[in-house]
Amino acid sequence: MSLSSSSLNQFVIQHTLKAMGICSKAIENLLLGTAAAQENLMLQSEISTGIGVYGISKETHCRLWDDYLALDPDLASEVRGLASQHEFLKHPHIELATNLAYATAIAWMVYKRGGVILPHPDDVEGLALCWAEHFVKKSDANDEKQPLIDTFVNSYRKMGRNDPSLAA
Template identity: 30%
Template sequence: MAGLDVRQFKALAVRPTLDRIGLGGDAAINLLVGTALVESGLVWLAQVRGPAMGLFQMEPATHDDCWETFLPGQPMIAAALRLLAGQNTPDAGQMVTNLAYACAMARVKYLRAAPPLPAATDAAGLSAYHKRVYNTARGAADPVRNTPIFQQAINA
């Protein structure tokens, strides 16, 4: 199944989005590219069996929780997200049609985690971080199996 080109996705979508909201850097960029690769294969805009949305496959409940419990304390980030969304109160459905917004929301999900990001070139560390922070303990992600996917994100 064909998907988006990883190099273009990284250079033209993830990097500029994270730079625009002030949450970039190589580690964050590689983490987000790897997350999209693992979650959707850069193919699926909606989860096949479940509610997750967009290339980063964030569930609407997670999206809404970010807005309700985290972003009120982060007015600069919230303002940047509203600009990306083009509306004052973005809804989860925008993660399907607005690539930059979906990317920014995935970054916000990671921003909420206490541990610092792994090194930008640590594929195993990025994969384990994805599992721990983004996917949850009961989720299907396998950090060992996904390490080569995060290496692909690093190499892109």
């Protein structure tokens, strides 16, 4: 069983961004594309180190908290507020798989920490470049971004996002 892209957007991404005081079609489309592209990469790879719909590694999760969120208590509190009250303290990485709102917030933090400059929401190639530059592990990039950009664009289009304005 899978979650449709429209359900992921409407019930998870939009809801999470709204809870964080954010209203941005570009961020919605970037996060939808991220989920689709990460799933595609995980299917292509024999070993997956990422967790959840966004394929975030434990190392990335820890670095976000230790090197970014810990330096901004208000933002950390906002993100922590999306996590489960008790489970987060016992098994924080499991939240990436079991709590879609929390995983979405963490995925956005990956981009925000990197100082992402968002393209127009309809610029799928621009969104793909953001993903390749900020979300993909440097060791996976191998100095060649075009195959990654193609992965994002193809994944995005396969989920029925040929018209990015459909992210409503």
